[in-house]
Amino acid sequence: MQITVAVFDMAGTTVTDDGLVLASFDIAATAAGIPEQGPERDAARQYVLDTMGQSKIEVFRALVDSEERAVTANAAFERAYEDAIPGGVTAVPGAAETITRLSDVGITTVFTTGFSPSTQHAVLDELGWTDLVDIVLAPGAGTRGRPFPDLVLRAALAAQVTDVAEVAVVGDTANDILTGHRAGAEIVVGVLTGAHDERALRDAGASHVVASVAELPEIILPR
DSSP: OOOOEEEEEOBTTTEEOTTHHHHHHHHHHHHTTOOSSSHHHHHHHHHHHHTTTSOHHHHHHHHSSSHHHHHHHHHHHHHHHHHHOTTTOEEOTTHHHHHHHHHHTTOEEEEEOSSOHHHHHHHHHHHTOTTTSSEEOOOBTTBOOTTSSHHHHHHHHHHTOSOGGGEEEEESSHHHHHHHHHHTOSEEEEESSSSSOHHHHHHTTOSEEESSGGGHHHHHSOO
């Protein structure tokens, strides 16, 4: 089936943030009352690594014992990350060119994220990417984050596809891959520029694993 929609993750897939997620998590964990050192903090850090790609509020809900603490932690995380965006995020080499190449042949392009909409747009503003893709989506009211299929399904609905098999999903984490499968995408591509390695991506069911998003056109464009 011809691909008509390409759904791209951001951090780790099209955007490099040089460890800002973990640095921001440490600030958020302290704000939520997780001890700064010791087994609880170590376990929380590992959980963040294992769940990369998920909606951040859901991650904090799993780590703390109340909704109030989760909301506090998430707000601290978003503030810390947004404060570090200027000069702290860069484009993965070839990402913008790949997206433009797909757009030029009529493929609808989509950015998704586990961040809040405000953080997502701050990243796009920093990179000058506000008009790079057709659709920009983030978790929010009525839309669950990864690993649920909502973001990919919303992209498919917005693009008015006739079959979800027309959608390709690209990401750097096992949660990106799982989301694509749960939504019904047949081409679910893992990239090695982010959080998870080839084994984790293949174990999650990636149909392809490539060095970077720059290789995507060779997979989905007709030869």
